[in-house]
Amino acid sequence: MKRLLLIDGSSLLHRAFYALPLLSNNKGIFTNGVYGFMMMFNKLIAEQKPDYLVVCLDKSRISFRTKIAADYKGTRKETPLELSSQFPLLKEIMTAANVSIEEMEGYEADDLLGTLAHCGGEQGFAVSIVSGDKDMLQLINDYTKILLVRKGISDIEVWDAAKVEEKYGLTPQLLIDLKGLQGDSSDNISGVPGIGEKTALKLLHSFGSIKGIYEHIDQVEGKSLRSKLAENQELAIVCRQLATICTCSPL
Numbered sequence: 001m002k003r004l005l006l007i008d009g010s011s012l013l014h015r016a017f018y019a020l021p022l023l024s025n026n027k028g029i030f031t032n033g034v035y036g037f038m039m040m041f042n043k044l045i046a047e048q049k050p051d052y053l054v055v056c057l058d059k060s061r062i063s064f065r066t067k068i069a070a071d072y073k074g075t076r077k078e079t080p081l082e083l084s085s086q087f088p089l090l091k092e093i094m095t096a097a098n099v100s101i102e103e104m105e106g107y108e109a110d111d112l113l114g115t116l117a118h119c120g121g122e123q124g125f126a127v128s129i130v131s132g133d134k135d136m137l138q139l140i141n142d143y144t145k146i147l148l149v150r151k152g153i154s155d156i157e158v159w160d161a162a163k164v165e166e167k168y169g170l171t172p173q174l175l176i177d178l179k180g181l182q183g184d185s186s187d188n189i190s191g192v193p194g195i196g197e198k199t200a201l202k203l204l205h206s207f208g209s210i211k212g213i214y215e216h217i218d219q220v221e222g223k224s225l226r227s228k229l230a231e232n233q234e235l236a237i238v239c240r241q242l243a244t245i246c247t248c249s250p251l
Contacts, residue, residue, distance in 0.1 A: 004120040005050035008131035010058045015132045019152045033086040056109040075188045111246040118247040140172035177210045180240030192232045
């Protein structure tokens with residue numbers, strides 16, 4: 001079976017930048033991010049031995065999600081110049097290495113990774129996505145696994161459907177509903193006010209999905225919880241939409 005390796009370039013460059021001391025060359029060009037990235041990149045190539053390889057990057061903070069919710073990711077700080085200046089350098093290195101780079105206006109790197117994983121699976125490839133972002137776990141299926149970079153740049157944890165089930169008691173696809181309910185402060189997705197991970201998991205274990213919750217809302221235990229859900233049904237649906245990675249980007 002052919003192996004397709006998809007790398008979340010934006011996530012890994014960020015992680016490498018903050019994991020290593022600030023470095024620069026004799027021309028004053030900052031290099032710690034790309035240096036750390038290349039350490040991970042070379043290790044992945046050696047260990048995974050992929051037949052095909054793509055690096056995906058965020059084009060900008062503007063995407064189809066900001067049209068749904070203007071404040072999506074609105075709480076994030078501006079990327080420091082020391083880091084932003086290394087993205088062109090990363091592209092230059094990848095081009096020199098003959099590695100395909102994908103970025104697209106209106107879509108996040110997540111969406112491009114999801115689309116390529118979907119296409120790879122349809123063509124019978126074994127797909128591995130490397131990222132530091134747990135949002136990627138929703139893309140796990142019979143042909144796609146996630147190599148989740150944890151501490152620093154060297155600790156990589158392999159996630160498949162069995163691991164998601166063990167950790168959350170859910171299928172990977174239902175992690176979208178989990179995020180829709182509990183929200184995500186890093187992406188400025190509110191979720192349903194007053195509902196955290198524990199309550200969200202309990203609801204999903206009982207009713208199967210956000211749709212299932214609202215179809216049986218009269219069966220939800222606790223007047224206060226039912227009230228929160230009822231008052232925020234539209235918000236829950238929008239938050240789920242924001243949390244869903246697109247697997248049909250027009251690549």
